[in-house]
Amino acid sequence: MDTHFAQRRRRDLIMAACLAVIAALVPLFVKDVYVQNIMVLTLMYAALSQSWNILSGYCGQISLGHALYFGLGAYTTALLFTKFGVLPWFGMLAGGAISAVIAMALGYPCFRLRGHYFVIATIVIAEIALLLIQNWDWAGAALGIDIPVRGDSWLKFQFTRSKLPYFYFALALACIAWFVTWWLEDSKWGYWWRAVKDNPDAAESLGVVVFNSKMGAAAVSAFLVAVGGSFYAQFVSYIDPESVMGFQFSLLMALPAVLGGIGTLWGPVLGAVILIPLTELTRSFVGGSGRGVDLIVYGALIVAISLALPRGLVSVFSLRKGAAR
Amino acid sequence: MTALLETRGVWQRFGGLVANSDVSISVGRGEIVGLIGPNGAGKSTLFNLIAGVLPPTQGSIIFDGEDVTRLPAAERCQRGVGRTFQVVKSFETMTVIDNVIVGALIRNTKMRIARQKAYEVLEFCGLAARADKLAADLVPSEKRRLEVARALATEPKLLLLDEVLTGLTPVEAQTGVELVRKVRATGVTVLMVEHVMEIVMPLVDRAIVLNLGKVLVEGKPNEVVRNPEVISAYLGDRHAVGA
Numbered sequence: 001m002d003t004h005f006a007q008r009r010r011r012d013l014i015m016a017a018c019l020a021v022i023a024a025l026v027p028l029f030v031k032d033v034y035v036q037n038i039m040v041l042t043l044m045y046a047a048l049s050q051s052w053n054i055l056s057g058y059c060g061q062i063s064l065g066h067a068l069y070f071g072l073g074a075y076t077t078a079l080l081f082t083k084f085g086v087l088p089w090f091g092m093l094a095g096g097a098i099s100a101v102i103a104m105a106l107g108y109p110c111f112r113l114r115g116h117y118f119v120i121a122t123i124v125i126a127e128i129a130l131l132l133i134q135n136w137d138w139a140g141a142a143l144g145i146d147i148p149v150r151g152d153s154w155l156k157f158q159f160t161r162s163k164l165p166y167f168y169f170a171l172a173l174a175c176i177a178w179f180v181t182w183w184l185e186d187s188k189w190g191y192w193w194r195a196v197k198d199n200p201d202a203a204e205s206l207g208v209v210v211f212n213s214k215m216g217a218a219a220v221s222a223f224l225v226a227v228g229g230s231f232y233a234q235f236v237s238y239i240d241p242e243s244v245m246g247f248q249f250s251l252l253m254a255l256p257a258v259l260g261g262i263g264t265l266w267g268p269v270l271g272a273v274i275l276i277p278l279t280e281l282t283r284s285f286v287g288g289s290g291r292g293v294d295l296i297v298y299g300a301l302i303v304a305i306s307l308a309l310p311r312g313l314v315s316v317f318s319l320r321k322g323a324a325r
Numbered sequence: 326m327t328a329l330l331e332t333r334g335v336w337q338r339f340g341g342l343v344a345n346s347d348v349s350i351s352v353g354r355g356e357i358v359g360l361i362g363p364n365g366a367g368k369s370t371l372f373n374l375i376a377g378v379l380p381p382t383q384g385s386i387i388f389d390g391e392d393v394t395r396l397p398a399a400e401r402c403q404r405g406v407g408r409t410f411q412v413v414k415s416f417e418t419m420t421v422i423d424n425v426i427v428g429a430l431i432r433n434t435k436m437r438i439a440r441q442k443a444y445e446v447l448e449f450c451g452l453a454a455r456a457d458k459l460a461a462d463l464v465p466s467e468k469r470r471l472e473v474a475r476a477l478a479t480e481p482k483l484l485l486l487d488e489v490l491t492g493l494t495p496v497e498a499q500t501g502v503e504l505v506r507k508v509r510a511t512g513v514t515v516l517m518v519e520h521v522m523e524i525v526m527p528l529v530d531r532a533i534v535l536n537l538g539k540v541l542v543e544g545k546p547n548e549v550v551r552n553p554e555v556i557s558a559y560l561g562d563r564h565a566v567g568a
Contacts, residue, residue, distance in 0.1 A: 004457075187436065188430050188436075191423065191427050191430055192430070194419055194427075199417075201378070202410065202475075204398040204399050205378075205410075206478075207399050207402035207403050207428070208399060208427065209399045210399075
């Protein structure tokens with residue numbers, strides 16, 4: 001039975017590697033910039049949702065305020081670059097570190113809350129942060145920050161002529177988030193998180209320090225999401241509070257994981273691959289009059305999938321005996 | 326040799342309700358001690374105090390020569406207190422083996438070894454065949470055994486069993502009794518709360534009877550069951566003939 005388990009882990013890893021290689025080859029055939037753009041966003045949301053899944057899926061602490069860490073990553077990178085000339089690569093790490101620290105500082109009071117009360121706290125805190133940034137003049141307030149374009153360069157992580165570098169970075173990010181999850185899944189932390197989600201009292205009686213487990217999950221999750229935010233700032237080269245810290249980002253991080261299979265290894269990837277292209281397409285083909293239609297599509301999808309497959313899309317494949325169910 | 330567990334003048338009040346008043350008990354190494362008493366006697370509260378779910382209002386708890394009164398549950402587990410819950414608390418979305426691995430991780434940092442250890446414990450508890458099943462798919466008696474297995478995986482010195490035999494069929498209960506004996510044979514001390522007198526009494530070395538939050542009597546099982554005070558506590562004064 002030990003080998004059975006090890007086999008499954010290895011199969012996941014091989015499958016991920018194959019998918020990554022296939023994804024890396026796609027731009028060789030798909031030259032359309034619009035489609036490439038959608039692919040970048042899909043990979044980015046796969047990475048974000050995978051990171052969100054660590055805290056909310058595995059550890060069971062549902063956060064609807066992860067836009068905060070996304071925005072922190074974006075703002076840290078943009079501010080460091082425009083005000084101090086710090087390269088985005090360092091900005092990314094700084095944004096990740098700041099987010100991880102803030103996630104733990106916020107977790108300190110919030111992890112005493114359970115269930116819905118925790119969710120409400122995450123929403124409120126993200127909204128407060130949004131208001132603060134909107135009124136912070138040095139950081140551009142509501143107008144935001146225009147990241148000056150200084151030509152194509154990996155060093156400055158700016159590319160004006162081609163989307164491809166962004167595509168490969170987003171792919172790398174998605175792979176890293178997936179791999180971190182894969183690795184954590186069979187670590188002490190992975191078991192502790194799932195135990196905390198299922199039954200904190202029983203977990204505590206087995207020597208799991210519930211509070212620390214939640215803090216660990218929050219830090220890892222916030223770090224990765226902030227790196228995603230940094231990437232997004234470079235990708236769009238203009239950020240304002242609403243466009244990187246708005247509530248919709250919190251939802252867009254949660255939805256792929258929820259639709260794909262919350263607390264599973266493959267759920268976020270699967271969810272993102274289906275949801276993001278769909279919303280981008282509906283937005284451009286029917287979304288002219290506003291955001292309404294793509295939101296209707298979300299709603300309809302969520303209702304349909306949660307009715308038909310309460311355990312998410314991964315349950316169709318039943319790849320993971322146990323974990324996916 | 327000193328006792329493994331000692332409670333010294335332990336009180337627990339919930340508002341105006343006194344759940345435990347001045348409870349002093351001790352459990353020796355290698356013993357199987359039964360904690361019995363009618364509903365509302367304060368057994369589960371005392372269990373929670375020993376396991377560290379909450380600190381007592383007053384009094385102290387000594388485990389293995391150390392004052393653990395203020396230690397949280399996780400740290401008591403680290404020191405060797407394992408427990409089961411009266412209402413089973415399996416990790417329902419995890420497989421049976423994964424449930425036990427959570428317990429095994431406290432003594433084994435390497436995943437491969439923790440997994441192996443968990444498997445051994447499952448074999449010991451007769452659950453190895455169910456290792457890859459989801460905990461949610463187990464029948465009630467198996468869930469009880471999973472509770473025991475999970476606690477055993479933490480390699481406890483003292484195992485607290487909270488009504489693990491209650492609500493089982495006679496055959497299942499008998500399997501449970503044998504499991505408890507096997508556990509003791511490995512050197513683990515057992516303190517068990519139990520309702521069903523006929524099952525517990527042949528199993529335990531010593532019985533402590535709680536009533537209305539106080540220790541009523543303690544002693545050999547056959548003495549305890551004949552004690553008039555115990556009979557009156559369980560059945561009412563009318564039945565305590567000769568009291």
